[in-house]
Amino acid sequence: MKALLGLNSVFHESSAALIVEGKLAALVEEERFSRVRHGKKACIDHTPILPYRAIDEALRTAGLRFEELDLVAYSYxxxxxxxxxxxxxxxxxxxxGDYGSSEGExxxxxxxxMTGPLLSARYGTAKPVRYLPHHACHLASAYCSCPWDETAVLSVDGIGETDTCSWGRGMMGRLVRLGGIEYPHSLGFLWEKVTQWMGFSPNHEEGTVMALAAYGDPARFAKALRALLRPNPDGTFTVDPELARFRAQDVDGLETVFGPRRLPEEPLQYQTGDRLHADAAAALQELTEEVLLxxxxxxxxxAGLPRLALSGGVALNCLANGNLARAGVFDELWAFPAAADCGTAFGAACLAWAEQHGPLPREEWAHAYKGASERPGAVERALAARRLKAIPLSDEQIVEKVARLLAKGKTVAWYEGVSEVGPRALCHRSILADPRKPEMRDHLxxxxxxxxxxxxxxxxxRAEDALRYFDIPASAMGPCRFMLAAVPVRPEARERIPAVAHEDGTTRPQLVTKAVHPRLHALLGAFGALTDVPVLVNTSFNDREPVVGTPQHAVDTWLRTELDALVLEDRLLVKP
Incomplete structure (x- = not known):
């Protein structure tokens, strides 16, 4: 049996991917089991902290032992x-002593x-470790998951070894790198630095900055921000490293652009009066969209090809993806569901497989349910641990009861099957709610x-209902399967689904087909029959921690929050 293990562990988003006989057996994120956001904090001292829980869960899912692996591929x-x-x-x-200093490097x-010796000490057997370029792993993850054998590929993030962007062409199971941009010219690092200036946690709350952009006016800081990152006529961009100070612990450079930094305990300015922070976020978002375009x-x-597959952390910017789709530069887009560094474990395994066995192991991802399989008896143990009882129900019974709960305004946690990979909850580890109630967003x-x-x-x-509610360009249909493109809510639909319409009139939909998720497809139909709105709010099943990873996490999160009901595989629990 031919089996390769891919690892991402150099910075954060720690993960493990297992390819067996040319097929992905599992892609597992460490945070789902360690309960530590992103697996670990990105710092030099954390480099040797390997994702052992993710490795063990991937091996268990595939029914393999570590000693049966041929080699380990590391995405750096x-x-x-x-x-x-x-x-x-x-x-x-x-x-x-930090990144960028001679001693730190x-x-x-x-x-x-140390990766090889650490794995050998843990598992009692030595395996060769193949170190692979970080951005090559990003590009491979996009290419090996997309629907097309021939496509352009683009990766944009903070940094790999030195690349911050990389692009190329995928054809006939092989990747050719065509170009790239090197540090310090980094769009991903700019997002981290602005996030820090706003008083949020870099490498964690960039999505909050993106959401804040809808409340601001980009014109206020557009010119000043371009002194820090300047788009070039050739399609690349240039960063002023003295102003950016990406490796510094301070934000002195950004304070010359935006003014004094916000401390975490200080008010966020975005609704009335001086919308300082919203205007800064809007300028950053506008610049990001321009740069990516x-x-x-x-x-x-x-590349000379009409389709584009995206990866890298910046590819999670759903507003930029939606803008790119509307611009029509490419006929079709694909955004890899695990576009951040966690997905490079998959890319590394794919590249190592191609080195050993021929073409890259390509297979379109019809869904992102690629995580670890459930342990036998886990649901029963989770219920017994909290002295809960719930009888098994048929899919039809689950759908009917949950649709009625949702129509009454109840919030329902939904835990089903193999977990999603990547940051978007796609209704295997989700919280569902009624989008017709404008107060639902505030409640959640x-x-x-x-x-x-x-x-x-x-x-x-449901995919067949999507265009009734959302203005989705044809090229964005792929990203919208994974909540990776923001699109306008149709004006006539905004009053019907106010809980999912953002301040700028856009939203980030997940399109579901019966073939991919039959039970959820049926639930949307049942909810639509009761309310005439076959749409639900969908957000990740968590509360200030990683998305739930096991039935025990699901039960405990349901009990300690104000969630009304929990679907746990074939069980339904409802609070009094």
């Missing part, structure tokens, strides 16, 4: 990083190279999810 190349350092421009404000390389035009010209934010009040929610809708 420390040697390439070291070789490139002399040509990179000077960094500003680098703390001694030496230690970073040494710790990354310019990059896409260059990639289209160089304040009473269940405990988020800032402006944070929006997306809908789930």
């Amino acid at each position: 190349d420390p040697e390439a990083r070291s070789a490139a350092l002399p040509r990179l421009p000077k960094d500003f404000g680098v703390p001694e 030496r230690r970073f390389k040494d710790l990354a190279m 310019n990059l896409a035009r260059r990639v289209r010209e160089e 934010n304040s009473r269940i999810k405990h988020r800032l009040p402006f944070r929006p929610y997306g809908p789930v809708v």
